[in-house]
Amino acid sequence: MGNLVSISDSSTLIGTDQPPTLRAPEIEAGVGCDFDSYLLVPDNALDDRIAAAKARLGQNVVILGHHYQRDEVIKFADFRGDSLKLSFQAAQAEGRYIVFCGVHFMAESADILRHAGCSMADMADIGQVEACWSELSSLLDSHKIIPVTYMNSTAAIKAFTGEHGGSVCTSSNAAAVMNWAFESGEKVLFLPDEHLGRNTGFRMGIPLEQMIVWDPYQEYGGNTPEAIRNARVILWKGYCSVHQRFTPQQVERVRREHPGIRVIAHPECRFEVAQAADQIGSTEGIIKAIEASPAGTEWAVGTEIHLVNRLGKELRNHKVISLDPSVCVCTTMFRITPQHLLWALENLGEGNVVNRISVDERTRHHARLALDRMLSLR
Ligand code: SF4
Numbered sequence: 501m502g503n504l505v506s507i508s509d510s511s512t513l514i515g516t517d518q519p520p521t522l523r524a525p526e527i528e529a530g531v532g533c534d535f536d537s538y539l540l541v542p543d544n545a546l547d548d549r550i551a552a553a554k555a556r557l558g559q560n561v562v563i564l565g566h567h568y569q570r571d572e573v574i575k576f577a578d579f580r581g582d583s584l585k586l587s588f589q590a591a592q593a594e595g596r597y598i599v600f601c602g603v604h605f606m607a608e609s610a611d612i613l614r615h616a617g618c619s620m621a622d623m624a625d626i627g628q629v630e631a632c633w634s635e636l637s638s639l640l641d642s643h644k645i646i647p648v649t650y651m652n653s654t655a656a657i658k659a660f661t662g663e664h665g666g667s668v669c670t671s672s673n674a675a676a677v678m679n680w681a682f683e684s685g686e687k688v689l690f691l692p693d694e695h696l697g698r699n700t701g702f703r704m705g706i707p708l709e710q711m712i713v714w715d716p717y718q719e720y721g722g723n724t725p726e727a728i729r730n731a732r733v734i735l736w737k738g739y740c741s742v743h744q745r746f747t748p749q750q751v752e753r754v755r756r757e758h759p760g761i762r763v764i765a766h767p768e769c770r771f772e773v774a775q776a777a778d779q780i781g782s783t784e785g786i787i788k789a790i791e792a793s794p795a796g797t798e799w800a801v802g803t804e805i806h807l808v809n810r811l812g813k814e815l816r817n818h819k820v821i822s823l824d825p826s827v828c829v830c831t832t833m834f835r836i837t838p839q840h841l842l843w844a845l846e847n848l849g850e851g852n853v854v855n856r857i858s859v860d861e862r863t864r865h866h867a868r869l870a871l872d873r874m875l876s877l878r
Contacts, residue, residue: 535839535840535843535854538839538840538842538843539839541839541842546572546838546839546842547838549842549846550576550838550841550842550845551576553842553845553846553848553849554576554845556849557597557845557848557849559594559595560595560596560597560848561595561596561597561598561599561845561848562578562579562589562590562593562594562595562597562598562599563576563577563578563579563598563599563601563841564577564578564579564581564586564589564590564593564598564599564600564601564602565577565579565580565581565586565601565602566580566581566582566583566586566601566602566603566606566833567580567581567582567783567787567804567806567807567810568783568804568806568807568830568833569601569602569806569833569836570806570833570834570836570837571806571810572837572838573601573836573837573838573840573841574601574806574810576841577601581784582670582671582672582782582783582784583602583605583606583651583652583670583783584651584670584672584673584784585784586600586602586606587606587651587871597848597853599841599844599845599848600857601836601841602833603618603621603830603832603833604618604621604654604857605618605621605651605652605653605654605655606651607857608654608655608658608857608859618652618740618832619740619741619832620650620652620653620692620693620738620739620740620741620768621652621653621654621657621692622654623692623736623737623738623739624649624653624654624657624691624692624716624736624738625716626654626656626657626660628716629657629660629691629716629736630660631716632689632714632716632721632736633647633660633664633689635719635720635721636689636728636734639720639725639728639729640687640728640729642664643665643685644685644686644687645664645685645686645687645688645689645734646664646665646666646667646681646682646684646685646687646688646689647660647661647664647665647666647688647689647691648661648666648667648668648669648674648677648678648681648688648689648690648691648697649661649666649667649668649669649690649691649692649870650668650669650670650671650674650690650691650692650693650696651668651669651670652692652693652740653668653691653692655859655863655864655867656863657691657692658863658866658867658870658871659862659863659864659865659866659867659870660866661691661866661867661870662865662866662867662868662869662870662871662873663866663869665684665685666681666689666870666873667680667681667870667873667874667877668870668871668873668874669874670782670874671696671766671767671768671782671783671785672782672784672785673874673877674696674697674700674767675700675703675704676877677873677874677877678690678700678701678704678733679704680873680877682732686732687731687732687733687734688701688732688733688734689714689734689736690733690734690735690736691736691738692736692738693736693738693739693740693768694713694735694736694737694738694739695739695740695743695744695767695768695769695770695771695774696767696768697711697733697735697736698711698733698735698771699767699769699771699774699780700767701732701733702771703780706732706733708771710730710731710732710733711731711732711733711734711735712727712728712731712733712734712735713735713736713737714734714735714736714737715737716736716737721734721737739768739770740768741831742768742803742804742828742829742830743766743768743769743770743802743803744768744769744770745824745828746765746769746770746773746802746823746824746828747770747772747773748772748773748775748776750773750802750823750824750825751763751765751773751776751777751800751823752776753825754800754821754823758798758800758821760798761798761799761800762778762779762793762797762798762799762800763776763777763778763779763799763800763801763802763823764777764778764779764780764781764786764789764790764799764800764801764802765777765779765780765781765801765802765803765823766780766781766782766783766786766802766803767780767781767782769802773802777802783803783807786801786803786807786811787807787811790811790815790818790820791815793818795817795818796817796818796819797818797819798818798819798820798821799811799818799819799820799821800821800822800823801820801821801822801823802822802823802824803828804828804829804830804833805822805824805827805828805829806829806830806833806834808820808821808822809822
């Protein structure tokens with residue numbers, strides 16, 4: 501079993517937003533465990549040093565890169581993917597170390613399966629979710645409520661889900677998991693992304709009025725007991741700060757300015773955007789849809805800008821633009837720099853595991869149940 505190293509954790513890393521006070525002459529560029537000194541490595545030396553550190557580690561290291569990573573980082577990834585694909589890669593990887601270039605919940609999931617702060621994941625606090633469960637249980641038979649949590653959630657939320665008979669889902673398989681949940685119970689508590697839950701439920705034929713939103717800051721989530729009893733899906737009031745930015749007005753504008761363009765949106769986008777788009781696609785689904793379209797097809801894409809730009813560069817037979825004319829970047833993913841990658845790799849070469857991600861045994865046990873339920877539905 502390998503060690504999971506994340507260069508994803510915004511709370512423990514020095515991000516790119518650090519003040520340039522670290523340029524003290526006595527700090528040697530990039531030596532040892534201290535990340536600060538890696539900020540002094542000149543840009544033109546980064547590629548060679550990363551390549552050399554990776555070569556030294558050889559088969560001992562596998563680098564996983566999420567599609568939303570910047571080009572300077574993802575070019576070193578052995579495998580690119582969305583959170584689901586990378587979790588499978590992590591589970592199968594034979595290297596002694598996995599360096600996960602993604603956000604924290606992804607590295608946690610990989611660690612759970614294998615035995616890297618995301619605004620959305622942080623919106624479902626375990627204490628709030630437990631309080632919600634206890635309020636729901638005061639009104640309903642809790643055995644008939646099946647929690648379903650998006651992969652983009654903390655290990656604690658995945659563990660809660662597993663402990664209460666529920667499953668993890670991703671944007672690719674959310675409908676299959678919700679179908680399974682309705683075979684096992686009568687209602688779904690969908691965590692932590694309101695939009696993915698609503699978009700998926702609606703496409704499954706569940707009317708909007710049977711999907712209520714649970715606001716953790718209000719009694720009964722801001723709902724009446726009657727509305728809760730009548731609901732089929734209870735949507736946690738959380739969202740992705742990147743995908744929430746897309747608007748139906750942007751869809752209208754892009755259609756006006758680019759007649760014939762196809763619009764594809766990630767299901768984390770709000771309902772009105774998903775309805776206005778020609779297609780909905782998970783991260784991998786977006787890539788496949790554009791790749792499979794006839795040469796010359798123009799696309800406006802509602803997802804993170806690094807992936808959109810990369811598709812525009814790599815798929816030269818297609819024109820790919822962002823739905824949002826201002827930059828729509830995942831700031832937590834963007835905190836990973838080539839310096840972070842170099843820091844992790846060179847330290848591994850020295851036998852130092854920096855920024856190790858691990859999940860405690862109890863959390864791992866229950867979260868694994870929820871992840872395994874999802875994997876059994878593949
Ligand atoms: S794109 Fe959204 S959900 Fe994905 S990591 Fe960034 S903030 Fe989290």
